[in-house]
Amino acid sequence: MATDTITGHARAPKFPWVPVLLYLTLGVLAFIFIMPLAVMVLTSVRPLEEIRTAGIIGIPQHVTFDAWGTAWNEACIASVCEGLQPYFRNSLAIAVPATLLSTILGAVNGYALTKFRFRGADTLMVLIILGCFLPLQAVLIPAAQTLSSLGLANSVFGLILIYAVYGLPFTTLFFRNYYVAVPDEIVRAATMDGAGFWRIFTQIMLPISWPIFMVSVVFQFTGIWNEFLFGVSFSTGASQTVTVALNNLVNTTFGVKQYNVDMAASLIAALPVLILYLFVGRFFVRGLTAGSVKG
Amino acid sequence: MKMLKIELLTACAIGAMTVATPAFAQDKSVSVVHYWTSGGEAAAIAAVKEAFEAQGGTWIDQGVAGGGGDGHDQVLRSRTLAGDAPGAAIPKASDAVEWANAGYIADLEAVAAENKWDQNLPAAFLPSLKVDGKYIAIPLFVHRFDTMYANARLLAENGIEMPATWDEFNTAADRLLAAGITPLAHGGQSWQDEILFEAVVMGVGGADFFRKALVELDQEALRSDAMLKSFDQFRRLRGYVDANFSGRDWNLASGMVANGEAAFQIMGDWAKGEFSAAGLDLGREILCSGSPRNTPEGFSYVVNSLSFFTKQPNQHQATPGQELLAKVLLEPEVQLAANLAKGSVPALTGLDLSTYDQCSIDTAGFLAAADADGKLVPSVQGGTVNVASVRGAVIDAATAFFNSDMSSEEGVTMLADALQNATE
Amino acid sequence: MTKKEGIAPSGLARSFDWAGLRRYLPAWFAVAPSLAALLVFVYGFALWTAYISLSASKMIPDFTFVGLRNYQRLWGEDRWTVAATNLVTFTVLYVGVTLAVGLLIAILLDQKVRLETPLRTIFLYPAAVSLVVTGISWKWLLNPGTGIEAFVRSLGWDNFVFDWIIQQHTVIFAVVIAAVWQQAGFVAVLLLAALRGVDGEMVKAARLDGAGPVRTYWSVIIPAIRPAFISAFVLLVAFALKTFDLVVAMTAQGPGYASALPSTFVYDMAFQRNQLGIASAGAVSILLFAAVIVLPYVIWEFRKTDGH
Structure with missing residues (x-):
């Protein structure tokens, strides 16, 4: 603009290349990202007959929400035909405590190991974080035997324990990276004032931690809600989790596949996490900004 | 030989009576881990469940869907090794052999003898259903692969x-x-x-x-x-x-x-x-x-069978519920109804299949013929x-x-x- | 940017002092429960697995020692070789592409765009959807008969080919697409948050020095968000090693077993083929692979912050 006048060319307003390119790229990316969801939603509202004749991917000719109703409270899971709805309670009863437990412990670990760097603290941190990489298929059998020797086999508490423990490496990592950026002077000053370990944690650290708390909660809740391997091994029948029930609904090898019901059920099972994302997504970014890398 | 068998059976029966407390004897519940969860399979299982419950049993359904039973096998293993084996499950017969060798399979010889299983099942099936002469798997469905x-x-x-x-x-x-x-x-x-x-x-x-x-x-x-x-x-x-x-x-x-x-x-x-x-x-x-x-x-062929598990290894005593379910599984009406629903043919021989579709009737005919001339092979x-x-x-x-x-x-x-x- | 981290354990490391103990004892106590749990559930189980990998275990654990026989058989299995090669390809591409796409999205969203909230939600939602569902919908989309190829052809481009998912040599790239789709948004949000946290003064200074936008991002902003990158990197590597449901739902490890991964191999061996010994040998190999790529990075990172 200024340069234009200086060079003296009488130009029409310059074509806004940068914003157009920016929005175009975002638009294309958004399209790619939304496509699978669109396919699922569209399939879930098409009648089965239409899917059978016109193929799995297509624009609905008739829109019907029957499949959603069926998936919610009619579809048969093993011999119980009450849809997915009874299993939500089980999942909540497991995911909520396990999420909170692992998040709180992760916060404590992150705080203790970054702000009280006793000898070996970093080694402990590495030991904890390496737990992220354990392939869970390999530990199923020792996990089963351990739970049974703790008297927790086939109980909700067993799954809560498992999920909380295997979430710890991740939550600790989150809080570590967050607390590393919190100036040490704060803790030092509080120590000078005579505040102890727990008082500093509850009165100084926790209040500024809510953003990473959100991240950790969302991450853990998603992971636990969608977890299948341990869920199927340690919850059966009426106590199974939604993801296991969903698998039992969708993953039937023999018999007619009801693609619309499968897709509706998949969406219903994902709904609580999706809603959580909608609500918390905002805090995610805004929050993370608050405390992070202003070292 | 026969005498010996009868003696053993009597011993088992006495054992059963002494172990079972009156309250326990009333409890004929069996938890069943299986992967027959879709349309026809579920209907077949429902037929078994109905007959079992009509005779006083309680069926605790623990279906695990998926891919030819991978999920089922995994659940069965985790639970059995955790000391929480289901009352019954449907491992492949060759896996049931390994469970039997590990000592987790309940003894059903009393039921077998009483109901003449040896005479009523195709001869070619028997070796795969037994370990050391004892039943480890009770056949319910027979499918043809080819x-x-x-x-x-x-x-x-x-x-x-x-x-x-x-x-x-x-x-x-x-x-x-x-x-x-x-x-x-x-x-x-x-x-x-x-x-x-x-x-x-x-x-x-x-x-x-x-x-x-x-x-x-x-x-x-x-x-x-x-x-x-x-x-x-x-x-x-x-x-x-x-x-x-x-x-x-x-x-x-x-x-x-x-x-x-x-x-x-x-x-x-x-x-x-x-x-x-x-x-x-x-x-x-x-x-x-x-x-x-x-x-x-x-x-x-493949024989789909149920195996009955004990919570602790080497305690072969079957519960009253397990014995009842085992008996029900090989009742002609149950075999007919369940196989009709699943599209398979009954493991029991000599049943009247007139309610079945032509493909199934043919299959049953081929099965009997192949069994007779020794051309029945396990898939x-x-x-x-x-x-x-x-x-x-x-x-x-x-x-x-x-x-x-x-x-x-x-x-x-x-x-x-x-x-x-x-x-x- | 220099970092001042942690309260320097001045004095404590060298000579024992009671005040120091008083100060660090609560921290020790606070970490102890987590540590104990992880010692059992991670390290104990890993050791158990390592022992089983040297045993004759088949369907159920059997503690008869057989030396390295399971490893010999493992590395003699073509299926394992394919799975191990796939893991390397998959991990490198998945982690690299997801970080790149995530960073791109984060930078684009950071340009004060309109509709940031809905866009962010669109990019983020895949992370909420289970891998089973991801696998199924991408299976349809990538299948040439039902998905993108058929769609583009129906628009008139009759020679359009996009059949990665059915070719043995390309199927793993198809899996990468779905996996990137799932996590790129999450990474983008992590990085976006970090970008927003970068000190504005620093960016201004760089601009004043005459750095263009690309230079500014490359040499000032991106280095400043390194901790967020590390979080993302660790998460992605962990996800890569654990990828399981996605492959099962999307390709069933096929065509043939061309898209098998060590995790699916281990599961199959343990639960489908009653080869617990070989499965454990596979699991131990995965752990070693993880150690090889992650340990140097993690140790380097912590050593650096240690040095104050």
Whole structure:
């Protein structure tokens, strides 16, 4: 603009290349990202007959929400035909405590190991974080035997324990990276004032931690809600989790596949996490900004 | 010998009476872990459950859906090793053998003797259902693996008869190909590739060769000319499937035959359910037969059975609920109702199948005939006899061959080497 | 940017002092429960697995020692070789592409765009959907007969080919697409948050020095968000090693077993083929692979912050 006048060319307003390119790229990316969801939603509202004749991917000719109703409270899971709805309670009863437990412990670990760097603290941190990489298929059998020797086999508490423990490496990592950026002077000053370990944690650290708390909660809740391997091994029948029930609904090898019901059920099972994302997504970014890398 | 058996039985019975407290005797509940969760399977299970509960049992359903029972096997193992074994589960018979060797299978000899199981089950099944002469698996469904389905309209339009031999099949397929029709509907998943392979070995080499090579794992048979010819035919089939076969679910392949997009499907007899569900008349609109074979014999089966577990190893005492359920499973009415719902045929011999569809009646007839002349062979993948590592090796070799451009010689070597490895 | 981290354990490391103990004891106590749990559930189980990998275990654990036989058989299995190769390809591409796409999205969203909230939600939602569902919908989309290829052809481009998922040599790239789709948004949000946290003064200074936008991002902003990158990197590597449901739902490890991964191999061996010994040998191999790629990075990172 200024340069234009200086060079003296009488130009029409310059074509806004940068914003157009920016929005175009975002638009294309958004399209790619939304496509699978669109396919699922569209399939879930098409009648089965239409899917059978016109193929799995297509624009609905008739829109019907029957499949959603069926998936919610009619579809048969093993011999119980009450849809997915009874299993939500089980999942909540497991995911909520396990999420909170692992998040709180992760916060404590992150705080203790970054702000009280006793000898070996970093080694402990590495030991904890390496737990992220354990392939869970390999530990199923020792996990089963351990739970049974703790008297927790086939109980909700067993799954809560498992999920909380295997979430710890991740939550600790989150809080570590967050607390590393919190100036040490704060803790030092509080120590000078005579505040102890727990008082500093509850009165100084926790209040500024809510953003990473959100991240950790969302991450853990998603992971636990969608977890299948341990869920199927340690919850059966009426106590199974939604993801296991969903698998039992969708993953039937023999018999007619009801693609619309499968897709509706998949969406219903994902709904609580999706809603959580909608609500918390905002805090995610805004929050993370608050405390992070202003070292 | 017989005396001894009776004495043992009496001892068992007395044992049962002394162990069982009155309160315990009233509790005839059995938790059942299974993977028969979809349409026809669930209906079949419901028939069993109904009969069991009518006689005072309580069925605690713990179905785990998925892929031929992988989820089931995993749940069964985690729970059993955690000291929380289900009352009953449906491991493959060869896996049940391993559970029996580990001491987790309940003793049902009293029920077996009382209900004359030995006399009422096909002789060929018995060895795979017993360990040390005791039942470890109670057969409920019998499926045939080597069956073929065809779209009758497509065949008629192209002047093709239901092919009986592989040569006839190849001629028919070439004609269909020329007419722009996909000859073979197939889903490229490893287990489906392997089912195709088994059908080819059965058809090219015959039942005795199949048994020698794939059940007894005789290295000479595995490296023989008949095996080479089988791989040739298997390779040829690759040219008869459409370009997009990879990863397709088997029921979508059935759908292609139902819709007239493809002419044939070679699949176990559970595919019937898919055609009936599409509203097609089995025997008229959809033709069914054994898969092509060069000698008119052989029948490859899987027995789906229930095994009964004890919570602690080496405590063989069955609970009253387990004994009742075991008895119910082999009652003629239960076998008839359950198999009708699942599309399989009863394990019990000599039942009146007049309510069944023509394909099933034929299957039952072939089953009896094959049992009589010793041509009844257990399918590899069914796992009635072959142990898991062997099943895996055959599946790997079949799918690796089918999805690559390996020569038949390479295929033969790969399979024989893999089986040598797996049984080491 | 220099970092001042942690309260330097001045004095404590060298000579024992009671005041120090008093100060660090609560921290020790606070970490102890987590540590104990992880010692059992991670390290104990890993050791158990390592022992089983040297045993004759088949369907159930059997503690008869057989030396390295399971490893010999493992590395003699073609299926394992394919799985191990796939893991390397998959991990490198998945981690690399997800970080790149995530960073791109984060930078684009950081340009004060309109509709940031809905866009962010669109990019983020895949992370909420289970891998089973991801696998199924991408299976349809990538299948040439039902998905993108068929769609583009129906628009008139008859020769359009996009059949990665059915070719043995490309199927793993198809899996990468779905996996990137799932996590790129999550990474983008992590990085976006970090971008927003970068000190504005620093960016201004760089601009004043005459750095263009690309230079500014490359040499000032991106280095400043390194901790967020590390979080993302660790998470992605962990996800890569654990990828399981996705492959099962999307390709069933096919065509053939061309898209098998060590995790699916281990599961199959343990639960389908009753080869617990070989499965454990596979699991131990995965752990070693993880150690090889992650340990140097993690140790380097912690060493650096240690040095004050």
